[in-house]
Amino acid sequence: MASALTFLFLSCWLAGHSGVWGEPSYPKPNISLSPSRGVSLGGAVSVWCRGQRQGVRFVVNKERRHFPSVDSDDNEAVFPISNVSREDGGSYSCSYHSRSEPHAVSYPSDPVELVLRDPSLPRPSISLSLTGVTTPGADVTIRCQGQRRDVRFFLHKPGDLNPQQHMDPAGDGAKFLIPTVGQQHRGSYSCSYRPRSEPFVSSEPSDPVQLVVADPSLPRPSISLSPTGVTGPGADVTIRCQGQHRDVTFFLHKAGDLNPQRQMDPAGDGAEFHIPTVGRQHGGSYSCSYRNQSYPFISSQPSDPVQLVVAEPTLPKPVISPSGEVSLGGYVSIRCRGQGLGVRIVLNKGGRHVAHVDTEKSVFEFPINNVRREQSGNYSCSHHSRSEPFVTWSDSVELLVRG
Structure with a gap:
């Protein structure tokens, strides 16, 4: 039943443009817009129709609107639209037929949509769930956030003619999931939205985000x-x-x-x-x-x-003890007292890191068994929060080894 209706519609469309009922005899043309990425209200755009015959008459059609036909000695014709208004948005197609034989017609082209950008609509924002370099196989979510409800969001990637779309009848944002990321997903992404009441009117696109995918074959720096x-x-x-x-x-x-x-x-x-x-x-x-x-x-x-x-000099200084002498081969314990809980306490000797511990205690002892001569010297301790890389130092104490 659907095939019969399609054939009937095509026959009626051809009859309306050629004045003759019959099977099309020319291949369908290609239709495109210039600029191809849409146009703002008040701007200008051209509809290009390219066929496979010369010396023909081109016709462009939009729902309930007919453009004056254009005779071309070449195999293409252009239909300019200046001072674009909301009424110009919509789906366009074109065809061509012989000037000498009106019954020799082409199939209609595939449709192309003219989407108009409205600068008065606030631009959406875009973000990636994983920032930086993405590992192959990871799941990435691209979130588009707007300021309007009851809109349809579109995700754009250069080179893709058919953007992904996501209806948002309740909220003001949309999520586009890219499972198991591969090299084919890398690139620059942006998003826009269209009010459901005006399907051919769009916001300006968001600023782009870059999805960068790591190549495991490249040596790590x-x-x-x-x-x-x-x-x-x-x-x-x-x-x-x-x-x-x-x-x-x-x-x-x-x-x-x-x-x-x-x-x-x-x-x-x-x-x-x-x-x-x-x-x-x-x-x-x-x-x-x-x-x-x-x-x-x-x-x-x-x-x-x-x-x-x-x-960070403004942080409270930790306290270190004891100082003094210890016999060669003996035992000593250096105590560091911090000024807070949940810190990393670091023992330093001569400015060099000797040992550290993450502790929930404010006091920790670093034991030194079987003391050797080279372990004599000036010791200090430092502490910092494990969540913030800012540190403060104690005064130093001197450990002397006798023997």
Whole structure:
């Protein structure tokens, strides 16, 4: 029954345009819009129709609207629309027929939608559930957030002609799930929405987000800090990323920051990121990755992280004890008393990290059995919250080994 209705509709459509009933004799043309990404209200757009015959007459059709036909000596014709209004939005198709033989007609083209952007509609926002570099096989959710209800959201990716869509009859947002991410999903995404009452009127697209997928075959870079250890406020720090490929872009990631720093490396295989005048806002966990300039959405796996720990003079100082002498081969216990619970207590000797412990206690003892000569020296302890990389130091005590 559906096939019969389709044939009847096609026959009526052809009769209305050729004046003759009959089977189409020409292949269907192609239809396109210029610009192809839509047009804002008040702008201009052109409908292009391209056939496979020369010296024909082209006709463009929109629901309940007919455009003047265009005679073309070439195999294409253009139908300009200036000062676009809401009434111009909709689905368009075109056909062509012989000028000398009106019954020689083409099939109608596939339809193309003219969607009009309304600048008065607030732009939506877009976010990824996984920020930074995504591991293949992970599940990613792209969330679009608007300010209007009863709308349909559309997810756009360059090169995809048919955007995904998601109806949101109740809330003001939509979630697009990408299960088991692969290299085919990498790229730049944006979203827009259309009121259900105006299906051919759209908001402006959101700012884009980049879905970058890691390639496990790329060697992971290494990362290092200079200087190492705890950094005092106001110091200059250099973070160096080292890879094994040239002509790449390095990216420095800090946990919690959505926008990594980047640095092009057209000659060498490494990059240096300079942090002058370090403050507590710079403390945190850093890693780096790189991407080939020819494939900007394919990344190496991130490096192992390094911790930039910033000394914080305003935190209460811990207390260390005892000082004095101990016999060679004897036993001593160095006690560090912190000023809070749930901290990391670190024992340092001569500015070097000796041992550490994560504890819920405010006091911890570091035992030294069978004391050796090289264990004499100046000891201090430091403590910091496990959730914040800011540290403060105790005064130092001196341990002397007799014998």
